Amino acid sequence: MYLCMLNSQSPEMEKPPLLFNFKIILLLLTQSLLTTSSHSLNPTTVTFSVTEYGAIGDGIHYDTVSIQTAIDSCPYSIPCRITFPSPGNYLTATIFLRSGVVLNVEPGATILGGPRQKDYPKESSRWYVVLAENATDVGIAGGGVVDGQAEKFVVRYNERKNVMVSWNQTGDCLGDECRPRLIGFLGCKNVKVFNVTLNQPAYWCLHLVRSENITIQDIAIYGDLNIPNNDGIDIEDSNNTVITRCHIDTGDDAICPKSSTGPVHNLTVTNSWIRSKSSAIKFGSASWFEFKHFVFDNITIVDSHRGLAFQIRDGGNVSDIVFSNIKISTRYYDPLWWGRAEPIYVTTCPRDSTSKEASISNVHFINITANSENGIFLSGSKRGLLRNLSFINMNITYRRFTSYAGGFFDYRPGCQELVKHKTAGIMMEHIEGLEVRNVEMRWEKNDLEQWNNPMEFKPSTVNNIHFSNFNSVVYSNSKSSQ
Template sequence: MAETVPFRSQLLPSLTLILLSILQSDSATSRIIHLPNQSDSKNFTISVIDFGAVGDGVHYDTVPIQTAIDSCPPTTHCRVTFPPGTYLTATLRLKSGVVLDVQRNATILGGTKLEDYPEESDKWYVVLAEEAENVGITGGGEINGQGLRFVKRFDERKNVMVSWNRTGACLGDECRPRLVGFIGCRNVKVWDVKLTEPAYWCLHVVRCVNTSILDVSIYGNFDSPNNDGIDIEDSNNTVITRCKINTGDDAICPKTSTGPLYNLTATDCWIRTKSSAIKLGSASWFDFKGLVFDNITIVESHRGLGLQIRDGGNVSDITFSNINISTRYYDPSWWGRAEPIYVTTCPRDSNTKAGSISNIQFVNITATSENGVFLSGSKGGVLSHLKFVNVNLTYRRWTNYADGLLDYRPGCQGLVNHSTAGIMMEHIEGLEVENINMRWSEDRTGRWNNPLYFRPSTVNNISFLNFHSGLYKL
């Protein structure tokens, strides 16, 4: 027999009753849901529990959760709340005006089966919003992608991950679902939430305008590849602040695949990664312009600040300021060779061209690293108007991985044997260095005796003011 389930919010006399038949995966019992008309017609709150979600982490709650989302009236600000519990689900789709309120001690748990996700692999997300406005996620709880369930073989060098390409669902070894995606949206806000264990990319913002990401904690297994923290793709007017990202792959990664990326600001963040803490690229078919990264702490990462331009897009007007970096070697199967700063442009392959990089500033940077700064343009894409002001670089070894390699990957020259230098430069037109203090450990390998390395025929118009390099003793 159907039962009537009242909402906890107060009902008004003008209440309109809507009969919703909810068929859960674990029960054929139907429920009549009374949809409230709250006193503030512009603000609306409903709970997934009232729609039949059980939150036991075993039975799928997809239908009641999606029904709750779909029940939000149009032209309102609607919060869909998740009380404490674990809500196993297939893909959830947000719509305009909806904010998921995942409360503390509540977890949205992504399914691990191919049938949990849409047919189109580019829509494989645990939570997805498309062409929506005024959407977001908050509440202090967690969204978990169960990434470790996708590990095919655990390996301390780099885990081997499950790929659904064998089913024909998509190609390549990165054929598995992302965690949270906003595609073609306006006015996105993600705040006060934990995003953990993505099977692939964690938070993906694609072709969006006006996005705020603040007080978000991201954790991905340190040995699993491709579990990027935040990927901002073809999106404009983005702010990232007070985020903590601890993951295996790139942490904050702006990309341009189908259009340019303008006006991105990232501040007050803490990052640890086995790849690049901040990386522009490598998807870089269109321009990047007007990006600011300020007050960032980067610890034990394989690469600190990286520009990896491979597809012909141009980069200009980027500022990195007030950043503290420590970088170290990890297994060379991961891109990166402990560079605190890495600025490169070259063609990915014979079908692409090098883009230009210009007007890049590094101000108030402190780094302790196992390798030097790498600045590399190419014949078709020089680096121009680079500026370093108030930079302290300390070079010393503390891991046992081999050094003496330059890493151009992806594409280009790959890994190249080369002696270590404090700053490696090639294909540069215009470089200003002011107030630089470079310190070297006394290293018995003899590799630590070259503060600057450059080919004069490719480096022009450089200026050094108050540059100091010297040894220090541990």
Template sequence: MAVHLHLHLHPFIILSSTLLILIFCSQTESYTSSHITLPSIRTRSPPVSISVADHGTTGDGVHYDTESIQSAIDACSSAGGGRVVFPPGKYLTATVFLKSGVVLEVQRNATVFGGTRLEDYPAEQSRWYVVLAEDAEDVGITGGGEINGQGLEFVVRFDERKNVMVSWNRTGACSGDECRPRLIGFIRSRNVRVWDIHLNEPAYWCLHLVQCDNTYIHDMSIYGDFNTPNNDGIDIDDSNNTVITRCNINTGDDAICPKTYDGPLYNLTASDSWIRTKSSAIKLGSASWFEFKGLLFDNITIVDSHRGLGLQIRDGGNVSDITFSNINITTRYYDPSWWGRAEPIYVTTCPRDNTSKTGSISNLLFVNITATSENGVFLSGSKRGGLSNLKFLNVDLNYKRWTSYDDGLVDYRPGCQGLVNHSSAGFIMEHIEGLEVENVNMRWLGDRVRKWNNPLDFRPSSVDNISLVNFHSNSYGQ
């Protein structure tokens, strides 16, 4: 193992023979990524504007308006495209299908409610959305109003730890415990734009992109109940050329979640946003069968989240050229039933089970990161898959405990080793080739975190080629 140290270490730092844990603090420095190309969204002047009221909607939120809404969409599409307008009111609907050239304009003081009955959705579970666009071009949603999935109507038993939800698998419609409808879906679509809209209370995932190209999501908000599982904010599956900016996401499960099920994911930029979640604010995976490459996350504020920045690679896909810059993170412990242990940064690759391949993670850059958290950073490759070429530049990490949940556990879930007992530390590392740390500060605040075993904790046999420059660590009792 080659370790090159240029350190200013606090006297209490111990290099353990077990694992490695670091913690960083930074000076501010501007950073510009050169490997991200923003997609261009084709704009057009809408030739028509059609009100759903003219097609017979009641707008009372009690009677279903599905047929009237779909009639307005079909008429707009037949006329060459334009806007379908929802004037102020309440619109209850089963699944409606968005068509090429059509933008839904849900005006302020208008709310579209998704139905809560199984018969409100198509026979195929893969098409369970309140609004769904398939194989469409030049489509979007805007208007300043709200689309609401009535997620709380799917709660069988309210629980402060994690709500128990309706599962339609009892009808034979699908299998598993995640048989609930998503809110908005764009599948195999191009030139998608979602802006100036409030997406609230999804029963399952909120905004879902599947094999899409050239998507622009901006100036919009997502809200989901904090105790509802699987109500992800934005899931991006196998989609390329995506921009997410100026968004507010407050939800119970992963906020921004790129996945690769059936193809690679390239060129994603997420910036200038605010996130609060009971799971991971940003998480790659865990669905990860294909490549992730060329992603930038910049100028993001993460508050009161169970995890901050996460890579959860489990299925053999490779990850490279990812930048996290200018990010402020606050993490805390929630219930152990949720994946995560309050890590501000969490990077793992390991096989999901004994039938899975192990993917690699390489060329990650963390620059201008500030975090206050109850637990340390966790970086873990595996014996069968590599974690290499990580760089931390200008990072400021503060450790402070303020909840009463137990620590001393490392969370590999899903799969892998599950929850593993391990002494708490600032930065745990294993199975890594190539780590560069520059201008990093670590602060331990309060007597509880001062009792942690090691700021830096690593297995020497599994970590190679480490360079630490201007690394500082201090402890402050309270």
């Protein structure tokens, strides 16, 4: 099949010039940056300290009332900074930001989220340690820490995946994900989160919902690798977002655009480091509306269960996406976690019999280096094709080094779930238009029996493929791929 495949390129498909691909990056990056504005603090900003309002900061007594009183004392017409002095551990129930208020957590100071359900509002949709709703010009900064105390939500430690507290017995939520998020901006404009560390979220960490004009800069997120659902940054129904110079080390998806009630447009992520026990970057799986105009550039992904991922399950189309200058290493973890070590995973299939099929089009992977235990998985659906994908200037090394079993296609959630199948370098189905240019695959000699062909697909479902300078080589020194 491999030799036939190399001769299967369509004569009608012209090879676009390389310059064209970089123009795509420049266009999308410029558009995203122009539509996202930074908002610096006004020189006339007033500052209040939470200790002036009675906060103790001993990590034992709740400081909620003092913190909220300080916030509510801010004048409505002037930007206001609420300072958490160092040293101090400020234990709190949910605190509510309002327009013009920025929390300034000093280095050496920590906001601690309470572990009790009564520390949070009645509605589970408002379970956050820090919450801003329908606010403008809000944020968090200062060099300190916001900590969700996730360890206090562990019911039983488990080597495969910890069992966590669920508050669903109250009827306020369903399933096993009923825990508070760390920080939420809901329906907000001009949001800025910078120079702050977000630690140990019990559930999602930083949640941006139906918000506009967001800057996330110079932050660090640390979540327990064995705690499920502790996503790093979830961009849900939000537009015009820039994420830069961030360090995200967490158990579940690290950066995750979702479209639940509206589209997601103009997201730029640059100069960041990511590790995840699920996907480092994941579109979906909530995907009812479109995703458009995204740029991911200069990103390092380390020891993740999946690198760059699309889980489109609900009918929302995806288009005009660029991934460039990205280093990826992926590995197998326990199959309880979604992902099978794919460095690139592009899938669209209906979640269930009631779901629509969506398309993914104009997605470009340029200057990608990957070291992986599994191959690239590209899977459209019969009425939801993958269209106009390109892999340009890529170097992929395949090497097994964990003892977890391979040999599965992972369609989760929904679709066909896990399907036993020998893996290949690139596995493809339901594609219309694919360019592979200046791509080298490297295979460790000792692992060859675990792999199928460098590329594998059913000719009846894949059309218009173009190959230029594609190379597949075997090497014998495993240390050379590290």
